[in-house]
Amino acid sequence: MKRLLRAPRSHLTYSALLLVLAAWFVAAAAPAIGRPGIGFGLFAAAFFVLQSTAARLSGGDPLSNDEAVAVAAMMMLPPTQAALAAALGGGAGRLALAVRGSRPGASVTEVLRRFLVVCLFARAFHVRVPLSSILQWQQLATALALGAAFVVVDYATYCLEYSLRRNLPLGTTFISLIHLAGGLALGQVCLGVAIAVLSTSTGYMGLFLLMGLVLVLRQSFVLYLRIRSAYRDTIAALARAAEMQDPDDQGHSERVALIAVATARELGLRGRRLEQVNYAALLHDVGKIGLAHRAPPWRHAVRGAEIVGSVSFLASTAPAIRYHHGASGEAAPTRMPLDALIIGLADQVDRLSTAGACAAVVTKALDGLEDEYGPDVCRAAARVVARRDFAARLFARGTTRVESASA
Amino acid sequence: MAPSDVRLRAYLLAVALCGLSSSAIVLMNNPLARAEFVVLLSALTFLAEWMAFELPTSGSVSLAFAMNYAALLVCGPAGATLVAIAGSGVVQDVRAGKGKDAIAFNVGQLALSVQAAWLVYGRLGGVVLSRSVVSRGDYLTLLPAVLLSAAVLHLVNASLVAVVISLRTAGSFFAVWQSMLGHYIASFVTLTLLGFVLAQLLVLTGVPGALLLVVPFVIARQVFQVYEQMTRAYSETVRSLVTALEAKDAYTRGHSVRVAAYCRSLGEGAGLSGGHVNRLEYGALLHDIGKLAISNDILGKPGRLTKGEFEEIQGHPDSGRELLAGIDFLSDIIPMVLQHHERIDGSGYPTGCEGDCISTEARMLAISDAFDAMTSDRPYRPAMSFAQAAAELRDKSGSEFDEELVELFLDVITPALVRCLNDESMQEAV
Numbered sequence: 019m020k021r022l023l024r025a026p027r028s029h030l031t032y033s034a035l036l037l038v039l040a041a042w043f044v045a046a047a048a049p050a051i052g053r054p055g056i057g058f059g060l061f062a063a064a065f066f067v068l069q070s071t072a073a074r075l076s077g078g079d080p081l082s083n084d085e086a087v088a089v090a091a092m093m094m095l096p097p098t099q100a101a102l103a104a105a106l107g108g109g110a111g112r113l114a115l116a117v118r119g120s121r122p123g124a125s126v127t128e129v130l131r132r133f134l135v136v137c138l139f140a141r142a143f144h145v146r147v148p149l150s151s152i153l154q155w156q157q158l159a160t161a162l163a164l165g166a167a168f169v170v171v172d173y174a175t176y177c178l179e180y181s182l183r184r185n186l187p188l189g190t191t192f193i194s195l196i197h198l199a200g201g202l203a204l205g206q207v208c209l210g211v212a213i214a215v216l217s218t219s220t221g222y223m224g225l226f227l228l229m230g231l232v233l234v235l236r237q238s239f240v241l242y243l244r245i246r247s248a249y250r251d252t253i254a255a256l257a258r259a260a261e262m263q264d265p266d267d268q269g270h271s272e273r274v275a276l277i278a279v280a281t282a283r284e285l286g287l288r289g290r291r292l293e294q295v296n297y298a299a300l301l302h303d304v305g306k307i308g309l310a311h312r313a314p315p316w317r318h319a320v321r322g323a324e325i326v327g328s329v330s331f332l333a334s335t336a337p338a339i340r341y342h343h344g345a346s347g348e349a350a351p352t353r354m355p356l357d358a359l360i361i362g363l364a365d366q367v368d369r370l371s372t373a374g375a376c377a378a379v380v381t382k383a384l385d386g387l388e389d390e391y392g393p394d395v396c397r398a399a400a401r402v403v404a405r406r407d408f409a410a411r412l413f414a415r416g417t418t419r420v421e422s423a424s425a
Numbered sequence: 426m427a428p429s430d431v432r433l434r435a436y437l438l439a440v441a442l443c444g445l446s447s448s449a450i451v452l453m454n455n456p457l458a459r460a461e462f463v464v465l466l467s468a469l470t471f472l473a474e475w476m477a478f479e480l481p482t483s484g485s486v487s488l489a490f491a492m493n494y495a496a497l498l499v500c501g502p503a504g505a506t507l508v509a510i511a512g513s514g515v516v517q518d519v520r521a522g523k524g525k526d527a528i529a530f531n532v533g534q535l536a537l538s539v540q541a542a543w544l545v546y547g548r549l550g551g552v553v554l555s556r557s558v559v560s561r562g563d564y565l566t567l568l569p570a571v572l573l574s575a576a577v578l579h580l581v582n583a584s585l586v587a588v589v590i591s592l593r594t595a596g597s598f599f600a601v602w603q604s605m606l607g608h609y610i611a612s613f614v615t616l617t618l619l620g621f622v623l624a625q626l627l628v629l630t631g632v633p634g635a636l637l638l639v640v641p642f643v644i645a646r647q648v649f650q651v652y653e654q655m656t657r658a659y660s661e662t663v664r665s666l667v668t669a670l671e672a673k674d675a676y677t678r679g680h681s682v683r684v685a686a687y688c689r690s691l692g693e694g695a696g697l698s699g700g701h702v703n704r705l706e707y708g709a710l711l712h713d714i715g716k717l718a719i720s721n722d723i724l725g726k727p728g729r730l731t732k733g734e735f736e737e738i739q740g741h742p743d744s745g746r747e748l749l750a751g752i753d754f755l756s757d758i759i760p761m762v763l764q765h766h767e768r769i770d771g772s773g774y775p776t777g778c779e780g781d782c783i784s785t786e787a788r789m790l791a792i793s794d795a796f797d798a799m800t801s802d803r804p805y806r807p808a809m810s811f812a813q814a815a816a817e818l819r820d821k822s823g824s825e826f827d828e829e830l831v832e833l834f835l836d837v838i839t840p841a842l843v844r845c846l847n848d849e850s851m852q853e854a855v
Binding site for chain 2: 202215216248262326
């Protein structure tokens, strides 16, 4: 409950809206539910299995990848039953996940959201592609297109909830989710339609036969997400090790990464380039490990570049780390790498805000740094600092520090 | 030419000839139905062979078997023979630069397997699937015939190939055959059911129905490949980071990588599962990660350490736990890292626990760690020889180290391996 209340107000409004809509839908559809048969039970069980073993995204939110079962349920069950199976089975699965440590608050809105989306599309499926005519290829194509539309709406509303809760821009969240799991969802939609096609001849046999495939497809994704987050966690752990060398540095690398990635995004960098900036920023002080305290800054920059340079998957971040304190220590390159400028500046911003500077002071200081870091990078960083979500993360911390110091 | 070569040659040719002549008979006696499915399935088989991929646990997976089987169900013997010949093997073999006789053999054995499976299927009441058959209420009574004939397809295929392998390696036919069957039994069942589903989709919806299975499989393969790539990237990154961080100190250079190699051998010697050995290796690679948190002034201090400094060094297992706590993937290795300085008699640190409360992995790690420390140079003494180190381990077994594991360690680790590992680290340093 506490967590729920701590969420941004827009998120609470959103949850309330979902609740009202869902109640209205249930009230309107209650007479038309029909008698739940074996299919309802089977689909609810399938939803349960998939939700309770859902993959987790890097933020810890589960992503169930149950599009195959959802599409098949929408095509094979009466609309309200399909939505109820998704809500009940999925909800129970969520509960099982929550027992293993997830947010119950987020789960409730998530179940309501899913109920509504499935309700909406189950109707569309019933009107457009009745099961009796699915064997014509035109109908097959319509089913696939509707399935794809379902994925888009499902993911968009998932991202809406996610971004409201975390105060993130909706567009970027949606694009990165589609990039990560869109192809997989498309595969799931194909399997869902296949289950429905098989049901015309062998009933629920197809659901049993293809459930294995659904799980294989999902498992590969779970494995991938796990190793990917292991990679990120390990880099973050190394960054923490670098921070342990200096007690004042706690959380410094993560904040620098936050500022640097946002600045890079402002400058128009995307995809792999952003990831590179993120890793370089997290590791920019890694050379401090094993270095005497009072060594000049270029020493740790050089050593850090050496360390990441020996790792083939991180080697591309070496120049950024080498020059994040400028070129002191050796001859300057003809052009400073952009990543080094971004990270150097993010480093300065974090040092200023840690020292207690407020947003206005930092913005003013950024004006004065234009000669060193270039006007583009400085202006991009100024836009980032001016953003409200950043102000909360960077400056609130600084003021409490100053207050507690003066008290 | 050796006599076994002659026999192998003769066998390959015989199977190729049998296959070709039986194919000719089948093609002449059976009308070729549903040419569009034959073309589609041949293309898919070709694609499947071409895109065969490695699974993390169960070896290479190719869907060709499922395609061959689906062809049998929807096209009958003539179509299935064509699909088997056109799609399977040939391209793969030519690309791998195999001899002409091997390629002819492959064509022959596939044709023979498919035809044998058809015989069984027909005998058990199976018919070529069509929409009317599939829509019949008693359709699922075909399932036993489906499974049995698939088993025959698989058996004949495995037996014919096993003969080649046993002739080539001079091994026993039965042993080869058994290992082939055992290895693929799980994927065989999956692929049979998949072929069955594909056949149903084809007869129900025609060619577009194949897309419903092909798309998910192409995507699954893609995800698996990205996963494999990421796994390699991860293990390489951890390895080289540890090496790079150790490089500052000539005396510990390569230490963690060597300890990881010892632990891997020890784990394999103890019969641990593959995943378990991997965990052991990661734990060994990262066991001293907590030392990163110790200031360099203490680690590199030449003279005697004060009590406080010594305590700080003894805190490194705990700092290691703190650093690794954020990495979900490695949560299993934390006890290892935390306990690698504990001793069996309870005289170790940080908690001084004894006996069974120290995990087996941590005991393995402690032995490997101590052994590598002994067999490499230290500021205060040169490296010990293998025999000296072994004597030292035996001397302390029962007090510092687990007795059984010490014996196992000395069984598995040879002087040659030690020399080889130490030379490698020297070379990397240069």
